[in-house]
Amino acid sequence: MSKRKLTLKIFLFLLLSDVLETFHQFCFKKSTLFEETPHLTGFYDLLLFFKLVFSSPFFWMGLLSLILMFIVWSAILSKIDLSVAVPIASFSYILVALVSVLFLHETITLLRWIGIFLILTGVIFVSVSSHVKESILT
Amino acid sequence: MKEGQLFIFGLIVFTSLCDTFRELFLKSGVNALSQFNPGDIKGVILFILRLIRTPWVWISLFFGFLSLFIWIFILSKVDLNFAFSLDSMHYIFIALASQWILKEKVRWMRWGGTFLIVLGITLVTMS
Numbered sequence: 001m002s003k004r005k006l007t008l009k010i011f012l013f014l015l016l017s018d019v020l021e022t023f024h025q026f027c028f029k030k031s032t033l034f035e036e037t038p039h040l041t042g043f044y045d046l047l048l049f050f051k052l053v054f055s056s057p058f059f060w061m062g063l064l065s066l067i068l069m070f071i072v073w074s075a076i077l078s079k080i081d082l083s084v085a086v087p088i089a090s091f092s093y094i095l096v097a098l099v100s101v102l103f104l105h106e107t108i109t110l111l112r113w114i115g116i117f118l119i120l121t122g123v124i125f126v127s128v129s130s131h132v133k134e135s136i137l138t
Numbered sequence: 139m140k141e142g143q144l145f146i147f148g149l150i151v152f153t154s155l156c157d158t159f160r161e162l163f164l165k166s167g168v169n170a171l172s173q174f175n176p177g178d179i180k181g182v183i184l185f186i187l188r189l190i191r192t193p194w195v196w197i198s199l200f201f202g203f204l205s206l207f208i209w210i211f212i213l214s215k216v217d218l219n220f221a222f223s224l225d226s227m228h229y230i231f232i233a234l235a236s237q238w239i240l241k242e243k244v245r246w247m248r249w250g251g252t253f254l255i256v257l258g259i260t261l262v263t264m265s
Contacts, residue, residue: 025222032214046211053210093223100219108219115261116219118254119226125251126229 006084013076014088020069022095027062029104086127093120146216147224147263149208154228156205158235160198167194223262226255 031053053059076085097116100106108116171188189195212221230252 025218028210029213029218032210049211049214050207053214059210093226096222097219100217100222104218106217106219109265111265112219112223112262115258115263115265116223118258118261119223120258122251122254122256122258123226123229125247125254126233127251129245129247129251 010079017069017072018092020065021092022099024062024065025096026099027058031056031059083127087124090120090123149212150224153205153208156201157228158231160201163194163198167192224259
């Protein structure tokens with residue numbers, strides 16, 4: 001059974017999963033930004049750390065969008081091959097980088113941007129290579 | 139790389155390995171079940187019921203949660219863009235693991251992609 005046809009509807013779903021991926025990473029990062037960063041030395045401090053994380057609404061928003069992403073992603077994979085879905089979904093590497101700069105005030109040097117683009121290209125290569133294998137088999 | 143950064147790098151390798159185990163165990167669990175017709179609601183419910191009774195799926199969930207907790211700890215220590223870029227190494231692990239277990243032939247494209255990811259991670263870590 002071939003399921004490689006990428007329709008506009010599936011493409012929009014893929015964009016949605018990109019947004020959900022970026023949003024849940026952003027929320028998780030936000031949930032770890034405390035007013036006072038606790039100094040972690042022992043196991044008890046680690047429990048305290050997670051108590052602080054769980055009391056942040058950002059953590060629960062992140063978890064919710066992670067679950068939503070899982071549902072959207074499962075729906076996408078039932079329609080198209082992983083090797084088609086992953087290259088489009090890996091757009092989130094750019095999206096996460098942009099959100100980090102714009103909303104988390106992180107700095108990304110030119111060298112790091114080049115690194116991110118290399119990773120993006122590499123992920124596309126790895127996922128397309130399994131597509132080549134499938135098309136030879138079928 | 140500073141000493142603290144090396145520790146975080148090690149943790150990211152560990153979460154990536156956890157993600158790989160999560161995927162492999164989930165795939166094993168799903169493979170053990172028979173196919174179902176997605177249009178049939180009764181079939182889908184039966185599929186889910188059988189899925190949660192598969193031990194592989196529980197092992198997969200365990201690795202998923204372990205990875206999630208460590209991931210949050212990592213995010214508290216380093217920039218999001220740094221951690222997220224490095225997390226791409228799980229593509230390498232999954233590709234390697236499926237080659238070893240499924241005995242797939244190594245294609246130049248996969249090695250090329252793996253090389254680009256490694257190169258990208260190196261640049262992100264250096265900067």
